[in-house]
Amino acid sequence: MAEDNEQRYDPAAIEPKWQERWAADPTLYAAEPVSTGKPKYYVLEMLPYPSGQLHMGHVRNYSIGDALARHMWMRGYNVLHPMGWDAFGLPAENAALKNNTPPREWTLSNIAGMKRQFLRLGMGFDWATEVTTCLPDYYRWNQWFFLRMYEKGLAYRKKSKVNWCPECATVLANEQVIDGRCWRHEDTIVEQRDLVQWFFRITAYAQELLEGLDKLDGWPEKVRTMQRNWIGRSEGTEVDFFLEEPGKQGTDRQRIRVFTTRVDTIFGATSVQLAPQHVLVAEMTASDPSLKAQVDELIEQQKIARESGDIGAIEKHGVPTGHFAINPYNGQRVPIWVANYILADYGTGAIMSVPGHDERDFEFATKYDLPIVQVIRPAEAALGVVLPFTSEDGVLMNSGEYDGLSCVAAEKKLQQVAERDGFGEAKVTYRLKDWGVSRQRYWGTPIPMIHCERDGLVPVPDDQLPVLLPHQVEITQQGGSPLGRVPEFVNVTCPKCGGPARRETDTMDTFVDSSWYFYRYTDAKNDGAPYDPAKAQYWFPIDQYIGGVEHAILHLIYSRFWTKVMRDLGLITNDEPASRLFTQGMVIKDGAKMSKSKGNVVSPDDMVARYGADATRMYALFAAPPDRDLDWQEDGVAGVSRFLGRVWRLAHKYAPAARAARGQQAVQPTGTSLKLLRKLHQTTAKITLDFEGRWHFNTCVAAIMELVNEIQAADAQLASGEVPAPVVLELLRTLVLLLAPFAPYLAAELWSELGEEGAVLRAAWPTSDPELAKENEKEIPVQINGKLVTVVRVAADAVAKDIEAAALADEKVQSRTAAKTVAKIIVVPGRAVNLVVK
Ligand SMILES: [Zn+2]
Numbered sequence: 001m002a003e004d005n006e007q008r009y010d011p012a013a014i015e016p017k018w019q020e021r022w023a024a025d026p027t028l029y030a031a032e033p034v035s036t037g038k039p040k041y042y043v044l045e046m047l048p049y050p051s052g053q054l055h056m057g058h059v060r061n062y063s064i065g066d067a068l069a070r071h072m073w074m075r076g077y078n079v080l081h082p083m084g085w086d087a088f089g090l091p092a093e094n095a096a097l098k099n100n101t102p103p104r105e106w107t108l109s110n111i112a113g114m115k116r117q118f119l120r121l122g123m124g125f126d127w128a129t130e131v132t133t134c135l136p137d138y139y140r141w142n143q144w145f146f147l148r149m150y151e152k153g154l155a156y157r158k159k160s161k162v163n164w165c166p167e168c169a170t171v172l173a174n175e176q177v178i179d180g181r182c183w184r185h186e187d188t189i190v191e192q193r194d195l196v197q198w199f200f201r202i203t204a205y206a207q208e209l210l211e212g213l214d215k216l217d218g219w220p221e222k223v224r225t226m227q228r229n230w231i232g233r234s235e236g237t238e239v240d241f242f243l244e245e246p247g248k249q250g251t252d253r254q255r256i257r258v259f260t261t262r263v264d265t266i267f268g269a270t271s272v273q274l275a276p277q278h279v280l281v282a283e284m285t286a287s288d289p290s291l292k293a294q295v296d297e298l299i300e301q302q303k304i305a306r307e308s309g310d311i312g313a314i315e316k317h318g319v320p321t322g323h324f325a326i327n328p329y330n331g332q333r334v335p336i337w338v339a340n341y342i343l344a345d346y347g348t349g350a351i352m353s354v355p356g357h358d359e360r361d362f363e364f365a366t367k368y369d370l371p372i373v374q375v376i377r378p379a380e381a382a383l384g385v386v387l388p389f390t391s392e393d394g395v396l397m398n399s400g401e402y403d404g405l406s407c408v409a410a411e412k413k414l415q416q417v418a419e420r421d422g423f424g425e426a427k428v429t430y431r432l433k434d435w436g437v438s439r440q441r442y443w444g445t446p447i448p449m450i451h452c453e454r455d456g457l458v459p460v461p462d463d464q465l466p467v468l469l470p471h472q473v474e475i476t477q478q479g480g481s482p483l484g485r486v487p488e489f490v491n492v493t494c495p496k497c498g499g500p501a502r503r504e505t506d507t508m509d510t511f512v513d514s515s516w517y518f519y520r521y522t523d524a525k526n527d528g529a530p531y532d533p534a535k536a537q538y539w540f541p542i543d544q545y546i547g548g549v550e551h552a553i554l555h556l557i558y559s560r561f562w563t564k565v566m567r568d569l570g571l572i573t574n575d576e577p578a579s580r581l582f583t584q585g586m587v588i589k590d591g592a593k594m595s596k597s598k599g600n601v602v603s604p605d606d607m608v609a610r611y612g613a614d615a616t617r618m619y620a621l622f623a624a625p626p627d628r629d630l631d632w633q634e635d636g637v638a639g640v641s642r643f644l645g646r647v648w649r650l651a652h653k654y655a656p657a658a659r660a661a662r663g664q665q666a667v668q669p670t671g672t673s674l675k676l677l678r679k680l681h682q683t684t685a686k687i688t689l690d691f692e693g694r695w696h697f698n699t700c701v702a703a704i705m706e707l708v709n710e711i712q713a714a715d716a717q718l719a720s721g722e723v724p725a726p727v728v729l730e731l732l733r734t735l736v737l738l739l740a741p742f743a744p745y746l747a748a749e750l751w752s753e754l755g756e757e758g759a760v761l762r763a764a765w766p767t768s769d770p771e772l773a774k775e776n777e778k779e780i781p782v783q784i785n786g787k788l789v790t791v792v793r794v795a796a797d798a799v800a801k802d803i804e805a806a807a808l809a810d811e812k813v814q815s816r817t818a819a820k821t822v823a824k825i826i827v828v829p830g831r832a833v834n835l836v837v838k
């Protein structure tokens with residue numbers, strides 16, 4: 001039978017209607033003033049890069065956050081749920097090169113398009129606090145922060161080896177180099193170049209960034225582990241070996257500083273190993289062409305290993321230099337080698353090699369036939385030892401006056417001696433390096449510094465901010481920063497001496513923009529400060545932050561650093577930006593990440609046009625647990641859409657009865673009514689619990705589907721009036737409330753259909769009556785001789801005697817025990833019945 005048009009669920013009619021009504025009410029999704037006295041809740045999804053189109057990964061990310069925001073509104077919280085645009089960055093420049101559109105126009109038009117998509121999807125964002133990072137009202141504060149950091153010595157300029165992506169034509173931070181390749185260009189090998197660059201001294205906060213992780217128990221363990229490894233703290237000792245040089249003695253000698261975590265093994269050092277780029281190596285090769293050729297080969301091997309992505313897996317090679325070093329503790333002479341696995345940028349670029357007590361050194365010494373000396377024995381002397389013996393639970397031997405000391409005690413003592421005699425010290429090192437923020441690109445925040453020939457580096461005075469990014473700029477990827485070719489930008493008057501000077505032409509890394517944007521949301525229109533500290537104090541920390549795990553050691557470490565800097569500037573009091581973090585899985589299609597090149601991209605617009613925004617969003621939550629990857633199946637979206645159609649029809653069929661029941665006296669439910677209400681209250685309890693932390697939204701949607709199935713199965717009792725109208729009202733009303741975080745359009749439509757006033761968002765989230773939700777029957781499996789035969793239903797509080805009776809009365813049990821003897825019946829109350837039959 002064809003469906004009557006009146007009876008058809010039509011999201012294309014329902015959704016735009018509500019979208020228009022919501023747009024006309026700017027208070028709907030707006031954060032309220034502090035004075036409301038409500039508890040605050042700041043839920044935030046990471047802001048998108050305005051590439052032009054939302055992709056399904058976005059839809060999923062924002063569907064999770066929006067469901068949570070809606071739930072918290074219904075729980076009576078003052079919710080801040082803002083959105084903005086991470087709008088600086090290279091794609092805008094690349095698009096400009098390709099289409100001859102200025103980056104600003106390209107970006108702003110993309111933002112407009114994506115905002116339309118967000119609105120069509122029905123995302124409940126407070127657009128009054130929108131932040132667009134490429135606009136001067138935002139980036140002037142990047143400049144302001146840069147100047148504050150410069151004053152505190154946290155922003156500085158130095159020449160160093162930096163990562164250079166030839167494709168991006170710019171420098172990259174260490175965090176943007178993934179397995180030796182560019183984070184944006186996974187096929188492009190990052191080169192090393194010597195350049196003068198701006199850095200932020202993130203290492204000044206290394207220890208605090210590390211310790212803070214222990215307190216972030218609302219963050220996924222994998223993110224915390226990634227950050228711990230990235231920070232890479234190691235405790236050890238720096239020690240100077242002396243270079244043996246004819247005629248030189250004592251402190252005249254050159255020193256070779258090594259870093260070791262096991263100074264207690266130093267009597268077992270049988271060589272010193274230098275990175276091929278070590279300064280001393282350059283001196284040695286200057287007069288030794290054959291050594292130089294060998295060292296060059298090591299450098300080449302290192303380069304190839306870096307490019308293959310795993311420098312740690314390099315096949316170890318080394319060459320002896322013919323020079324010797326003197327161990328400062330015992331005067332022992334050891335050969336100096338150059339090795340390809342020693343990295344110039346780690347530690348001091350030099351190590352002592354102790355093959356008796358280190359796996360890697362053992363491997364190297366065995367390969368090159370270097371001596372292997374044991375200097376540590378197990379604390380339990382009886383234990384035999386196979387070298388290398390790497391445990392620190394040991395006692396020193398062959399170590400002169402230190403013999404017999406434990407490793408730990410020896411380490412302390414050896415450090416004291418080094419400090420006393422001036423050849424070393426205890427040292428904590430970190431893998432974390434300072435954050436290189438200079439970019440030789442156009443579309444970013446201009447660095448507010450001026451180069452004057454007389455005064456050197458001169459900061460732009462605060463009252464001259466913002467340093468505006470010029471609009472008409474010729475973009476090429478050659479010849480340094482495009483800003484260098486804009487004379488009106490470059491040529492300035494020195495604020496100090498009034499003479500002619502040049503502006504800095506590098507721009508800031510776009511990760512600067514995202515390091516503090518979420519504070520700006522609390523006070524987005526402030527033109528006298530980045531934000532009002534009182535407002536940030538009220539909203540921070542973010543209660544729930546949601547985004548991709550790919551930011552674990554990029555955005556998520558930079559923004560923690562920035563928070564600590566702002567705290568030390570007196571702007572905020574919180575130590576961390578977000579107390580809880582959730583990282584959702586990816587959306588894939590046919591087993592692979594959606595990408596244009598694979599041709600497996602599903603456009604959100606298409607899905608919305610075909611099935612509606614509600615079905616698209618709800619499917620994104622239903623198809624997989626939020627932390628897992630989701631394999632997009634269009635059939636699944638169609639299925640969710642059909643389900644929403646069933647809800648729509650059910651609600652319309654019984655809305656008149658429900659409306660009429662308003663004001664009627666409640667009834668004591670029995671029979672079908674009781675069964676339906678039990679399911680309703682169970683569903684409510686489950687979904688509430690999930691929002692409180694479990695976040696199994698896929699099973700929440702499934703639970704709503706089960707509830708609807710059960711209500712539909714009782715259609716006859718509903719139609720006949722056997723289920724009283726007040727129960728029908730409760731069923732439908734609560735169903736709509738439970739749906740509201742997942743399918744906001746349909747919820748709004750049905751809410752009004754039920755005759756409710758106001759936004760469903762302002763209605764109270766339903767509570768579950770635990771008495772009503774309690775199951776009054778239980779299913780008990782029955783086994784005969786260890787094999788499952790059947791399941792019987794008994795009262796939830798049934799005692800052993802009743803369960804036994806129910807089992808024996810069961811047809812299947814009777815047919816299998818007929819003509820046999822039941823030797824024994826074992827009842828585990830509430831759990832199982834076992835019959836032993838002979
Ligand atoms: Zn690149």
Ligand SMILES: [Zn+2]
Pocket residue numbers: 452453454455456458494495496497498499501
């Ligand atoms: Zn000057």
